[in-house]
Amino acid sequence: MAPLLTSPPPPEAIELRRWELADPAGLRALRASLHEAVTGEELLDGQSLDEVPELIALVATELATNALKHGIPPTVIRLLTIDESLILDVADHDLSTIPELSDTRPMGAGGRGLQIAMAVSLEVGWYATDRTKNIWASFPRR
Structure with missing residues:
Protein backbone atom coordinates (compact mmCIF):
# COMPACT_ATOMS: atom_id res chain seq x y z
CA MET A 1 0.00 0.00 0.00
CA ALA A 2 1.39 3.40 -0.99
CA PRO A 3 2.07 5.89 1.81
CA LEU A 4 -0.15 8.92 2.31
CA LEU A 5 0.87 12.09 0.52
CA THR A 6 1.97 14.74 2.98
CA SER A 7 0.69 17.86 1.31
CA PRO A 8 -2.48 19.92 1.28
CA PRO A 9 -4.85 19.90 -1.66
CA PRO A 10 -3.98 22.41 -4.39
CA PRO A 11 -4.31 25.95 -3.02
CA GLU A 12 -6.42 27.01 -6.00
CA ALA A 13 -9.16 24.52 -5.07
CA ILE A 14 -12.46 26.28 -4.40
CA GLU A 15 -14.60 25.41 -1.38
CA LEU A 16 -18.12 24.37 -2.40
CA ARG A 17 -19.54 23.42 1.01
CA ARG A 18 -18.49 23.06 4.64
CA TRP A 19 -19.95 21.05 7.50
CA GLU A 20 -19.06 20.90 11.21
CA LEU A 27 -23.25 11.72 10.01
CA ARG A 28 -26.56 10.83 8.33
CA ALA A 29 -27.32 14.48 7.56
CA LEU A 30 -23.75 14.89 6.26
CA ARG A 31 -24.26 12.02 3.83
CA ALA A 32 -27.49 13.49 2.45
CA SER A 33 -26.06 17.00 2.26
CA LEU A 34 -22.93 15.77 0.47
CA HIS A 35 -25.11 14.02 -2.10
CA GLU A 36 -26.99 17.26 -2.74
CA ALA A 37 -23.74 19.25 -2.97
CA VAL A 38 -22.24 16.79 -5.50
CA THR A 39 -25.33 16.12 -7.64
CA GLY A 40 -27.53 19.15 -7.06
CA GLU A 41 -30.37 16.79 -6.11
CA GLU A 42 -31.86 15.92 -2.74
CA LEU A 43 -31.26 12.37 -1.48
CA LEU A 44 -34.58 10.79 -0.63
CA ASP A 45 -34.99 8.14 2.08
CA GLY A 46 -34.06 4.73 0.71
CA GLN A 47 -32.59 6.16 -2.49
CA SER A 48 -29.19 4.82 -3.52
CA LEU A 49 -26.42 7.02 -4.79
CA ASP A 50 -24.59 7.01 -8.09
CA GLU A 51 -21.03 5.67 -7.96
CA VAL A 52 -18.96 8.84 -7.40
CA PRO A 53 -21.36 10.50 -4.91
CA GLU A 54 -21.59 7.15 -3.08
CA LEU A 55 -17.81 6.89 -2.84
CA ILE A 56 -17.48 10.48 -1.63
CA ALA A 57 -20.19 9.91 0.99
CA LEU A 58 -18.55 6.63 2.08
CA VAL A 59 -15.12 8.23 2.50
CA ALA A 60 -16.61 11.30 4.21
CA THR A 61 -18.46 9.23 6.78
CA GLU A 62 -15.48 6.91 7.38
CA LEU A 63 -13.01 9.78 7.86
CA ALA A 64 -15.46 11.88 9.89
CA THR A 65 -16.21 8.89 12.12
CA ASN A 66 -12.47 8.43 12.73
CA ALA A 67 -12.06 12.14 13.47
CA LEU A 68 -15.00 12.14 15.88
CA LYS A 69 -13.80 8.97 17.60
CA HIS A 70 -10.09 9.74 17.87
CA GLY A 71 -9.75 13.50 17.34
CA ILE A 72 -10.81 16.65 19.11
CA PRO A 73 -14.13 18.17 17.95
CA PRO A 74 -15.45 19.82 16.03
CA THR A 75 -14.79 17.76 12.93
CA VAL A 76 -14.79 20.00 9.86
CA ILE A 77 -15.64 18.49 6.48
CA ARG A 78 -15.10 20.54 3.32
CA LEU A 79 -15.98 19.74 -0.28
CA LEU A 80 -13.61 21.43 -2.71
CA THR A 81 -13.40 21.53 -6.49
CA ILE A 82 -10.58 22.03 -8.93
CA ASP A 83 -10.57 21.31 -12.64
CA GLU A 84 -12.34 17.97 -13.12
CA SER A 85 -11.90 16.81 -9.52
CA LEU A 86 -13.78 16.98 -6.26
CA ILE A 87 -11.74 16.97 -3.06
CA LEU A 88 -13.04 15.94 0.33
CA ASP A 89 -11.08 17.45 3.25
CA VAL A 90 -11.79 16.22 6.81
CA ALA A 91 -10.17 17.96 9.77
CA ASP A 92 -10.02 17.44 13.52
CA HIS A 93 -8.26 19.49 16.16
CA ASP A 94 -5.90 16.86 17.59
CA LEU A 95 -2.39 17.82 16.53
CA SER A 96 -0.73 15.24 18.80
CA THR A 97 -1.14 12.34 16.36
CA ILE A 98 -0.56 11.74 12.68
CA PRO A 99 -2.70 9.58 10.38
CA GLU A 100 -1.48 6.00 10.13
CA LEU A 101 -2.48 3.26 7.74
CA SER A 102 -3.37 0.16 9.68
CA ASP A 103 -3.23 -3.10 7.79
CA THR A 104 -2.69 -5.30 10.82
CA ARG A 105 -6.16 -5.04 12.37
CA PRO A 106 -8.55 -7.92 11.80
CA MET A 107 -11.51 -7.26 9.51
CA GLY A 108 -14.42 -5.86 11.48
CA ALA A 109 -12.17 -4.27 14.10
CA GLY A 110 -12.57 -0.77 12.66
CA GLY A 111 -9.85 1.70 11.78
CA ARG A 112 -10.05 1.08 8.03
CA GLY A 113 -11.18 4.56 6.93
CA LEU A 114 -7.83 5.49 5.38
CA GLN A 115 -7.59 2.14 3.59
CA ILE A 116 -11.07 2.60 2.16
CA ALA A 117 -10.20 6.14 1.07
CA MET A 118 -7.04 4.92 -0.64
CA ALA A 119 -8.90 2.10 -2.38
CA VAL A 120 -11.72 4.21 -3.88
CA SER A 121 -10.27 7.68 -4.48
CA LEU A 122 -7.75 9.08 -6.94
CA GLU A 123 -5.35 10.39 -4.26
CA VAL A 124 -5.28 10.62 -0.47
CA GLY A 125 -3.10 12.92 1.57
CA TRP A 126 -2.81 14.68 4.87
CA TYR A 127 -1.44 17.91 6.28
CA ALA A 128 -1.55 19.95 9.45
CA THR A 129 -2.25 23.61 10.04
CA ASP A 130 -1.59 25.47 13.26
CA ARG A 131 -5.04 24.30 14.52
CA THR A 132 -6.06 21.16 12.62
CA LYS A 133 -4.93 17.84 11.23
CA ASN A 134 -6.55 17.28 7.82
CA ILE A 135 -6.99 14.22 5.62
CA TRP A 136 -8.11 14.72 2.03
CA ALA A 137 -9.18 12.49 -0.83
CA SER A 138 -9.82 13.40 -4.47
CA PHE A 139 -12.46 12.00 -6.82
CA PRO A 140 -13.31 12.48 -10.49
CA ARG A 141 -16.09 14.97 -11.16
CA ARG A 142 -18.56 13.10 -13.35
Whole structure:
Protein backbone atom coordinates (compact mmCIF):
# COMPACT_ATOMS: atom_id res chain seq x y z
CA MET A 1 0.00 0.00 0.00
CA ALA A 2 1.39 3.40 -0.99
CA PRO A 3 2.07 5.89 1.81
CA LEU A 4 -0.15 8.92 2.31
CA LEU A 5 0.87 12.09 0.52
CA THR A 6 1.97 14.74 2.98
CA SER A 7 0.69 17.86 1.31
CA PRO A 8 -2.48 19.92 1.28
CA PRO A 9 -4.85 19.90 -1.66
CA PRO A 10 -3.98 22.41 -4.39
CA PRO A 11 -4.31 25.95 -3.02
CA GLU A 12 -6.42 27.01 -6.00
CA ALA A 13 -9.16 24.52 -5.07
CA ILE A 14 -12.46 26.28 -4.40
CA GLU A 15 -14.60 25.41 -1.38
CA LEU A 16 -18.12 24.37 -2.40
CA ARG A 17 -19.54 23.42 1.01
CA ARG A 18 -18.49 23.06 4.64
CA TRP A 19 -19.95 21.05 7.50
CA GLU A 20 -19.06 20.90 11.21
CA LEU A 21 -19.88 17.88 13.34
CA ALA A 22 -19.60 17.68 17.09
CA ASP A 23 -20.82 14.08 17.40
CA PRO A 24 -21.77 11.05 15.28
CA ALA A 25 -25.46 12.05 15.22
CA GLY A 26 -24.69 14.40 12.31
CA LEU A 27 -23.25 11.72 10.01
CA ARG A 28 -26.56 10.83 8.33
CA ALA A 29 -27.32 14.48 7.56
CA LEU A 30 -23.75 14.89 6.26
CA ARG A 31 -24.26 12.02 3.83
CA ALA A 32 -27.49 13.49 2.45
CA SER A 33 -26.06 17.00 2.26
CA LEU A 34 -22.93 15.77 0.47
CA HIS A 35 -25.11 14.02 -2.10
CA GLU A 36 -26.99 17.26 -2.74
CA ALA A 37 -23.74 19.25 -2.97
CA VAL A 38 -22.24 16.79 -5.50
CA THR A 39 -25.33 16.12 -7.64
CA GLY A 40 -27.53 19.15 -7.06
CA GLU A 41 -30.37 16.79 -6.11
CA GLU A 42 -31.86 15.92 -2.74
CA LEU A 43 -31.26 12.37 -1.48
CA LEU A 44 -34.58 10.79 -0.63
CA ASP A 45 -34.99 8.14 2.08
CA GLY A 46 -34.06 4.73 0.71
CA GLN A 47 -32.59 6.16 -2.49
CA SER A 48 -29.19 4.82 -3.52
CA LEU A 49 -26.42 7.02 -4.79
CA ASP A 50 -24.59 7.01 -8.09
CA GLU A 51 -21.03 5.67 -7.96
CA VAL A 52 -18.96 8.84 -7.40
CA PRO A 53 -21.36 10.50 -4.91
CA GLU A 54 -21.59 7.15 -3.08
CA LEU A 55 -17.81 6.89 -2.84
CA ILE A 56 -17.48 10.48 -1.63
CA ALA A 57 -20.19 9.91 0.99
CA LEU A 58 -18.55 6.63 2.08
CA VAL A 59 -15.12 8.23 2.50
CA ALA A 60 -16.61 11.30 4.21
CA THR A 61 -18.46 9.23 6.78
CA GLU A 62 -15.48 6.91 7.38
CA LEU A 63 -13.01 9.78 7.86
CA ALA A 64 -15.46 11.88 9.89
CA THR A 65 -16.21 8.89 12.12
CA ASN A 66 -12.47 8.43 12.73
CA ALA A 67 -12.06 12.14 13.47
CA LEU A 68 -15.00 12.14 15.88
CA LYS A 69 -13.80 8.97 17.60
CA HIS A 70 -10.09 9.74 17.87
CA GLY A 71 -9.75 13.50 17.34
CA ILE A 72 -10.81 16.65 19.11
CA PRO A 73 -14.13 18.17 17.95
CA PRO A 74 -15.45 19.82 16.03
CA THR A 75 -14.79 17.76 12.93
CA VAL A 76 -14.79 20.00 9.86
CA ILE A 77 -15.64 18.49 6.48
CA ARG A 78 -15.10 20.54 3.32
CA LEU A 79 -15.98 19.74 -0.28
CA LEU A 80 -13.61 21.43 -2.71
CA THR A 81 -13.40 21.53 -6.49
CA ILE A 82 -10.58 22.03 -8.93
CA ASP A 83 -10.57 21.31 -12.64
CA GLU A 84 -12.34 17.97 -13.12
CA SER A 85 -11.90 16.81 -9.52
CA LEU A 86 -13.78 16.98 -6.26
CA ILE A 87 -11.74 16.97 -3.06
CA LEU A 88 -13.04 15.94 0.33
CA ASP A 89 -11.08 17.45 3.25
CA VAL A 90 -11.79 16.22 6.81
CA ALA A 91 -10.17 17.96 9.77
CA ASP A 92 -10.02 17.44 13.52
CA HIS A 93 -8.26 19.49 16.16
CA ASP A 94 -5.90 16.86 17.59
CA LEU A 95 -2.39 17.82 16.53
CA SER A 96 -0.73 15.24 18.80
CA THR A 97 -1.14 12.34 16.36
CA ILE A 98 -0.56 11.74 12.68
CA PRO A 99 -2.70 9.58 10.38
CA GLU A 100 -1.48 6.00 10.13
CA LEU A 101 -2.48 3.26 7.74
CA SER A 102 -3.37 0.16 9.68
CA ASP A 103 -3.23 -3.10 7.79
CA THR A 104 -2.69 -5.30 10.82
CA ARG A 105 -6.16 -5.04 12.37
CA PRO A 106 -8.55 -7.92 11.80
CA MET A 107 -11.51 -7.26 9.51
CA GLY A 108 -14.42 -5.86 11.48
CA ALA A 109 -12.17 -4.27 14.10
CA GLY A 110 -12.57 -0.77 12.66
CA GLY A 111 -9.85 1.70 11.78
CA ARG A 112 -10.05 1.08 8.03
CA GLY A 113 -11.18 4.56 6.93
CA LEU A 114 -7.83 5.49 5.38
CA GLN A 115 -7.59 2.14 3.59
CA ILE A 116 -11.07 2.60 2.16
CA ALA A 117 -10.20 6.14 1.07
CA MET A 118 -7.04 4.92 -0.64
CA ALA A 119 -8.90 2.10 -2.38
CA VAL A 120 -11.72 4.21 -3.88
CA SER A 121 -10.27 7.68 -4.48
CA LEU A 122 -7.75 9.08 -6.94
CA GLU A 123 -5.35 10.39 -4.26
CA VAL A 124 -5.28 10.62 -0.47
CA GLY A 125 -3.10 12.92 1.57
CA TRP A 126 -2.81 14.68 4.87
CA TYR A 127 -1.44 17.91 6.28
CA ALA A 128 -1.55 19.95 9.45
CA THR A 129 -2.25 23.61 10.04
CA ASP A 130 -1.59 25.47 13.26
CA ARG A 131 -5.04 24.30 14.52
CA THR A 132 -6.06 21.16 12.62
CA LYS A 133 -4.93 17.84 11.23
CA ASN A 134 -6.55 17.28 7.82
CA ILE A 135 -6.99 14.22 5.62
CA TRP A 136 -8.11 14.72 2.03
CA ALA A 137 -9.18 12.49 -0.83
CA SER A 138 -9.82 13.40 -4.47
CA PHE A 139 -12.46 12.00 -6.82
CA PRO A 140 -13.31 12.48 -10.49
CA ARG A 141 -16.09 14.97 -11.16
CA ARG A 142 -18.56 13.10 -13.35
